Structure formats: C-alpha cells, structure tokens
Amino acid sequence: MVPFNRSRRVVAALATVALLAGASFASAQEISEAHLKAARAAVTSIKATDSMDSILPQANQMLKIELIQKNPNLEEDIVRIVDEETLAIAPRRGDLEKEVATAFAKAFTEQELTEIAAFHNSPTGKKFLSDSPIVGREVSKAVDIWQLGIARDLSQAVAKKLAEVAPAAQPPAPVEAPPANGQAPASPTLTPPAQ
Template sequence: MIFSARTLRGTLLASLMLVCSASVQAQEISSGHLAAARSAIGAIQATEQFDNILLNAATQIKAELIVNNPNLQGEISTMVDDKAIELAARRGDLENEVARVYAKLFTEQELNEIAAFYQTDAGKKLLSQGPVATREMMSAADVWANGIMRDLRTSAGEGMRQIVAANAPAGAAEGGVAAPTTGAAASN
C-alpha cells in the first residue's frame, strides 16, 4: 500500500496528538494550578488568535455548500450559522487544553506572576506594542545583517587578494594581484 506524504503526515500528527493527549491527562494538575494557568492565558491573550477559527470554518463550509446549491443560499447560511452556534460552547475545551499546556510548563507561582505582570499597565502595553516592536526589531536586524554581509564580503575580498598575492609565483604579482582561479588551471 502506498501512502502519500500528506496522508503519512496526517497519520503521524494524529498519533502524536493522541500520545500527547494521553500524557497530559495522565499528569495530575491541581485545580489551583489550572486556575492560575487560566488567569495567565487570559492575561496574555494566548487564545485570542483562535477566535476566528469557528467563524472561518463556517464561512468556508457555507461557500462550499452554496456552490453546489446556489438556490438555497439563505437556508444554507442560516443552517450553518445555527450549527456553528451549537459548536461555540466547545471553545471552553480549547481554553482548558491551553491551560493544561501552560500548567505543565510553568509552576502555579510562575503563572500567578505572569498573570499579575500582564495585568499591569506595562504588561498590557507589552501585549499591544510587542508586535510593532518585533516588526521593527526584525527590520533593524535585516539592515544590520546586510551591513555585516557587505563589510564581510569587502574584508574577505581584501583578504583573498592578500592570500593570492602571497601564494603567487615570483614575478607574477609585479603588475598587480593575480585573480583567484577556481577549478582546473588554464593551459597554454
């Protein structure tokens, strides 16, 4: 039986998720620790990035169904919205799983400290301005890296000229530095 890379990746991912899920469930986490984790993930807005998953899924499914049944657009839209609303309560499952992830990685005290910091004005500003700072940091790093590359290339070129001059046969460098050669030497 031949599996596509996509099928194999999907199977491996599903297996990994089952193992991780069993591992997380096997590890006992106190209710206080979970409460601290929920507080921390709320403070750092860890799950906000997932807020549009259900909305996006509903939009995609509506589009798929309407393509095949354009005359039922209104009914399809209403039906999918109703089904999505029924599933909205499962958002709490995600919050619980994320809280368990954080509880495994941080102590209860650390989670309380994280939550406390991100509820301060400085913590809130870090959350709101962090993406801007990261973008500007990456831009500055790109400019710096380009300058380093340029300067290293210039310096290495000068170093290469010195190496070639030092290794040139006597008299060959009288008119200037010989150009470096690569591969087989030309014969005349």
C-alpha cells in the same frame, strides 16, 4: 482572517511555552484546580487564545461559500443550517481554553502562573502586550539592516585578504603584430598525433 500581529504574538507565546515545557514539565500527576485556574488567568492575561476566536467564524464562512457554490438554489437553507450548527459547536471553544491552560500548567508552577498573570495585568504588562508587535517590526528591520551590512563587510574583508594571498595575475599574452609586408601572420601548422 486572523490578524497577522496577533497571530504572531500567540504563536510566539505558545512556542515559548512549548520550549519551556520541554525543559520543565510538571510531573505527570493530575493538575490541581487551583493550578489550572492560575494557568487560565495567565492565558487570559497574555491573550494567548484571542486570535483563535476567528477560527469558528472563518470555518462558518468558508463552508457557506463552498456549499452555496455547489448548490446556489439552497442558499437560504445553507446559511440557516450552517449558522445553527456553528452555534451548536461554539461551546467547544472551552475545550481549547482548557487544553491551552493545561499546557501552561504543565510548563509553569502555580506561583509562576500567578506572577505571569499579575505582570501582564499590570500597566507595564499591558503596554508590553500592546507594543510588542511594533517593537517586533522594528527589531526585524534592524536585524535585516544589520544582516545586510555584515554580509557586505564580510564579503569585502574576504575579497581584500584573498587579493593579498592570491598569486599575481599573469599578464595577457602579447598579440603578435602583423608582418611589415601587410600579410596576415601564418597560421600555426597542426601536426596530427602519432598513432
């Protein structure tokens, strides 16, 4: 399973790239090898694809479980064959790295990518990456508390203003006292509507 904090960081990084890419995509010209190299360095520095390392092992495990449940008598063969095929497919991980690097290269100039990598490889950049999930949780808590407080305060302020402008509530109709003789009051007579 992909750890939640790492996957959230990757999703945030990729979402940022997608947003920025929409605004500042490089021209449709071929991306130079130097530009792509800078993009790969930036991707590596922000660990943008680290959480994707678990995709193939997870697929391996899920396929084994599924096949063994259907064919328990073939368990040894299933494990061996699935592991062999997993290793055969593993080099395709490079395709993903290239696609991610290309997306970054389209969104950022070679110079910007070099600066991104330099920052994230610095002690401050490394601290930023390692502490961002903690900061994110704290920010989320602060937002939740603030949101509840704002909703409460808004509700109270509106209720106060509405009480000032709403017409005064009419007093309830007085209950008719029973007659002194102790008998119940007469029921009103209903008159049928005229036809």
